[in-house]
Amino acid sequence: MSNATSNDLFDTPCDNDYSLEMTRFIVQKILVPFITSIGFVGNLLCIIVLTHKSMVSSTNCYLTALAIFDISYLILSFTLSLKHYAVVKSLEAYTYWYPYARTFTDICSNVSVCLTVTFSLERLIAVCYPMKGRVICTPQRARFITLLVVTFAVISTFPEFFEMKTVRIKNNNTVVLKNTETDFAKTDAYKIFYYHYLVLTFTFLPFILLSTFNGILVRTVYSAMRIRKRMTNSYSSNKQNARRQAEQNRITIMLIGVVIVFLLCQSPNAALILYLTYLDSNDMLLTACEANNVKIAGNVVNMMVLINASINFILYSAMIEMPEKGKNKRKKSSEGETPRPKKTNKEQIQAINSRGLYRKNTIDSDSIIAAISNKSGMQPGIPYPTAMSTPMTNPAMHGLYPSGVKHSQMGATSKTGTRSKAGKSPMLI
Structure with a gap:
């Protein structure tokens, strides 16, 4: 100034x-x-x-x-x-x-x-x-x-x-340094145009x-x-x-x-x-x-x-809000609580088979593995080493489905695991 x-x-x-x-x-x-x-x-x-x-x-x-x-x-x-x-x-x-x-x-x-x-x-x-x-x-x-x-x-x-430029000036037989304006800074072009710019x-x-x-x-x-x-x-x-x-x-x-x-x-x-x-x-x-x-x-x-x-x-x-680590992941179990062990694919197959959740008796293990694989992140179509090659039976006497209801009406899906129009989970009701 x-x-x-x-x-x-x-x-x-x-x-x-x-x-x-x-x-x-x-x-x-x-x-x-x-x-x-x-x-x-x-x-x-x-x-x-x-x-x-x-x-x-x-x-x-x-x-x-x-x-x-x-x-x-x-x-x-x-x-x-x-x-x-x-x-x-x-x-x-x-x-x-x-x-x-x-x-x-x-x-x-x-x-x-x-x-x-x-x-x-x-x-x-x-x-x-x-x-x-x-x-x-x-x-x-x-x-x-x-x-x-x-x-x-x-x-x-x-x-x-x-x-500005630094010059040496004599003052009472002593030389001092001083900053002064240059001739360039004193021009009208600089003072008017550049300063206003x-x-x-x-x-x-x-x-x-x-x-x-x-x-x-x-x-x-x-x-x-x-x-x-x-x-x-x-x-x-x-x-x-x-x-x-x-x-x-x-x-x-x-x-x-x-x-x-x-x-x-x-x-x-x-x-x-x-x-x-x-x-x-x-x-x-x-x-x-x-x-x-x-x-x-x-x-x-x-x-x-x-x-x-x-x-x-x-x-x-x-x-600023630092994102929490693992915010999108599942919440860990509370302190002091023992987390439940995750079931293997074989155990899930046996549990599904024992509950009689399938309509037809001819549903083979490959279809079940495809459904479980999609749920657990596995690639469908890849053989599972412990899968059974024989068709699995479904105990119809449990009475879980009303008579005359087709499997396609119960939310069945293709092996790709996509949801049907009924909105059900892959292969499960």
């Missing part, structure tokens, strides 16, 4: 000099290290969880990339705040590093903005067009789009590397897009929740679809929260940039007190951007 008004400052003392020093002390020396530490640990944990093999999804790819660039932004911003320490500022290595650190910080910030817009658009497609979303929103495509976004942000911000591309356009996407998402999620509530009350058996829809809504609500936090934290920065752009376009100069007020505001809005990069992991945590 101070770079935009560096030519407008005066060395005359001002009434708000003390306020500026106190703001710098509180923000740069107390809050910045605290916020950076919390954000670094939180984003690092989110990266570890989101990169787990069971968490692979297109949304998580975008969130992982966003967390990586948020960590980078936090670290680089912390190095920039070290200039308020006299010991660090006097180091030649830090003087050479400062111009590059500032550009790298802007790159990370611009990438984060683009990623926020990208996953908002991805979520909009997934929610409003679910059938197309399953084809478009894939992890492979998300990685490719992330690479394109990072490349675009780096190329757009790359000219900032030529904004950055402001439009990474500030105002993302605000418009995110506000539009967020409004559509909020309306869509609200409508989906109302529909799901009616369907749940009408069809209690459709629990699986209800859970899937609830999961999608939870992810969407989390992303809406990320966008809202982004808009709240970035709005003051956008307002200050708009104000400085207005001053620059009208060649208006600032007094010393006004310049100090701009610097105070710059410290505050930069801290809010830092907060935005630090608290996203809280919203990620609301979405």
Whole structure:
């Protein structure tokens, strides 16, 4: 912020000099290290969880990339705040590093903005067009789009590397290092066209897009929740679809929260940039007190951007749900209870034969083995080594079937084990 008004400052003392020093002390020396530490640990944990093999999804790819660039932004911003320490500022290595650190910080910030817009658009497609979303929103495509976004942000911000240069200046028979603007940065083309391009591309356009996407998402999620509530009350058996829809809504609500936090934290920065752009376009100069007020505001809005990069992991945590191992498998027996031994195919054949569950006396063991094989996961048609080759008899005197009922009417199936129109299990009633 101070770079935009560096030519407008005066060395005359001002009434708000003390306020500026106190703001710098509180923000740069107390809050910045605290916020950076919390954000670094939180984003690092989110990266570890989101990169787990069971968490692979297109949304998580975008969130992982966003967390990586948020960590980078936090670290680089912390190095920039070290200039308020006299010991660090006097180091030649830090003087050479400062111009590059500032550009790298802007790159990370611009990438984060683009990623926020990208996953908002991805979520909009997934929610409003679910059938197309399953084809478009894939992890492979998300990685490719992330690479394109990072490349675009780096190329757009790359000219900032030529904004400043480090020179040696003699002062009272001593040579000191100082960072000054280059001739390239002083040209009208750079000040007017490139600066306005950055402001439009990474500030105002993302605000418009995110506000539009967020409004559509909020309306869509609200409508989906109302529909799901009616369907749940009408069809209690459709629990699986209800859970899937609830999961999608939870992810969407989390992303809406990320966008809202982004808009709240970035709005003051956008307002200050708009104000400085207005001053620059009208060649208006600032007094010393006004310049100090701009610097105070710059410290505050930069801290809010830092907060935005630090608290996203809280919203990620609301979405993250590690899948349980063996969730789709059968539940194991309770502790202390001896599980029942699983019967072999031969024992099942004998049990079925003894209960007289078959209508005809000519049902051979191959048909029974085919039915049991389909139930237990074996391939039908493969000979079972212990199967009997003689037809099995069915004690008709048990009276399990009424007279005159054909076997085909009792839900009989073919050897492939498919269910008949009667809806019965293969070969069993």
